[in-house]
Amino acid sequence: MNHVETAAEIRPAPVNLEFSFTGRASEYFGIWIVNLFLSIITLGIYTAWAKVRRLRYFYGNSWLDGHNFEYHGDPNTILVGRVIVVAALLIHDTLVGLWPDLGFLSLAYVFCFPLLLNKSMSFNARMTSYRNVRLNFQGTYWGAFFAFLIMPLVALLSAGLLAPLASKFARNYIGRHLGYGSTRFETNAPLLALYGNLGVTVIFIGLVLLLCIGGGFLFGSGLLSAENLLQLGQDELFDIYDVEAMSDILTAAAISAYIALALAYLFYEAGVRNIAYNHTVLDGRHRFTSRMGRRRYVWIQVSNLLATVLTLGLLRPWAVVRSWRYLVVSTGVIAVGLLDDFVDEAAPEGNVSAAEYFDIEGIDIAF
Known part of the structure; x- marks a missing residue:
């Protein structure tokens, strides 16, 4: 009997794996209210520990194929990063306020932005792991400069007509410089x-x-x-x-x-998220999927805002859990083979100050 099999015969069949979220608003409310109280009485010092507790809760309750994600940020390191960022912002605002001629410092920030972005994304990636393998991000200065400064300006000057082109460069840049252990992602929106x-x-x-x-x-x-x-x-x-x-x-x-x-x-x-995720692969074989309803997403964000405002912030935990859950459960992976054969590798850990700068400024550039 001939036991020789073709490559097509031995190739594993694709398996559709769905992300899930097991967190509950009632659980997170306890974390949120303690974080808020301690952050107030410590004049903001506890916010570093609050961030770690929050992300560990959400990552720990996000699952794929029977395994959850983990967040490894150190609150002491994050606190130092926040102090550096706040001090730098205060010094900048004071100098510009006293000597308006130093306004060119703001222009210098523009050229520092790509470096800060890369360092921030590198730090956030290295603090995230799945099956004991960490993510990593290794971007380039000029790639970030073009994708996140030049192209948004081009999109603005074109009255939005070139916005899809800007979105393509931004999403492709993130996907092509992101890795999982020694394996790379690839995005081609x-x-x-x-x-x-x-x-x-x-x-x-x-x-x-x-x-x-x-x-x-x-x-x-x-x-x-x-x-x-x-x-x-x-x-x-x-x-x-x-x-x-x-x-x-x-x-x-x-x-x-x-x-x-x-x-x-x-x-x-x-819509951009759906397109980018649906055209992202890991290791050339595991394909990601996203099926967010655009109108549903808008409704969730608007109703979350209204609920938070009308309850003077008391429903903020419910709103955050609701948004996170929707993003997670709208995502999946079509896996070809097992997800446990990836190998971790050493990678640059980025810069915590850069990550905290984006956090403090409210700039969210998600993977």
Whole structure:
């Protein structure tokens, strides 16, 4: 009997693996409230420990193929990084405030941005592990400069027409410089799909603009009518569209347009994530998937914000858990073979100060 098998016969069949999240809002609320209390009474010093507790909870409850992720950040190191960042920002603001001619220091920041970005992503990657194998990120200065400074400027100058091209370069840059142990990721987001996402976003923003601006106009007109009804018997009753009234209506419309643009950004980025993940592979064989609903994602973010504001922050833990869970469960891996045959390797650990700078400034560039 011939036992010789072809490569196709012995190749493992692809297996669809889904990410899952086992955390609960009630559990995280306990962590969040303690973190908040201790951060306040220590004047912010405890925020480093709060960050580590928070990420260890979310990473530890994120699972793939029966194994969870781990976060290895050291709060003492993070605290030192935060002190350095805060001190540098204070020194910069003080110097520019006292001597406006030193405003060129802000320009120097632009050229430091790619270096800070690479160091930040390298640190965050090295603090993350799965099956005892750590991620790593090894970017290049000019690659980051082009992807995150030049291309966003080009997209802005083109009134958004080249935004898909900017998204392609940014996502490809991240994917192609990210590694898992000694194995590399590869991202090749197709430009045609990104432009398709832009087209759907334009339709979305058009509908939202009509709704928001129409609502703003009606609201402004309603206020105007109520004001004039109180002036019955006066000649001004018949002059309902005076300059001040129209200004109020235009202001309401402008605010509505701003809201619509913010929603459109969320809608667009959700689509970009799907495209980038669906065209990312690990080791040339394990393909990632993302199936986020763009409207669903927008609704989650908007309702989370409203719930947080209306409860004076008490529902913030619920909102964070809800967002994290949706991102996790919307992601999967089509694995060809086992995920336990990867080997860790030494890699640069980046710079904690760079990572904390992005954290403090609220700049989120996710993998």
